[in-house]
Amino acid sequence: EVKLVESGGGLVQPGRSLKLSCAASGFSFNDYWMGWVRQAPGKGLEWIGEINQDSSTINYTPSLKDKFTISRDNAQNTLYLQMSKLGSEDTAIYYCAMGAAGYWGQGVMVTVSS
């Protein structure tokens, strides 16, 4: 069974950084593109970006490219999202997703507030 479990969320002050993790199991992690999607409270879905199997290709939504970095550790079956210069507009549930969003994690809440 495919399982994606996000962690690392919480309350963070504006301007600070935060790193999310996504632990994957139940499939061959290093065979799949992996990505992140977010959803602000009461809003729709926003695709953040995705990374290929060997980390040689990473694509981002242009508006987030300068503040978010996606990476992965295939030995640990883990996907990461490094977020910097956070603002209130980044308050959202962050979902880890596999293979163009075929499978999703349960999501982790990030709240940016002083």
Place this chain on the structure above:
Amino acid sequence: DIQMTQSPSSLPASLGDRVTITCRASQDIGNYLRWFQQKPGKSPRLMIYGATNLAAGVPSRFSGSRSGSDYSLTINSLESEDMAIYYCLQHNEYPYTFGAGTKLELK
């Protein structure tokens, strides 16, 4: 960026109805179109991939179709468990883009 114009934004319907939700792509996306269902407090669930293919475990009352740049999700004989928000996603070109969502609710 490719814009996905989804309609309607809200769809009141009755149990047993047949309903259709549509996404129009601003550029050619081939069949790289997925539909997702999201219930309150839950993660989205893949329903349709490749514009017309039913994902594993999805009831056969769901179907996807394409007419030119218009992509549709149809639910035949609506059941109470189908009440949710539905989103389309194009994954033909970066950045991937979602439709704004359609809230399906009981009339």
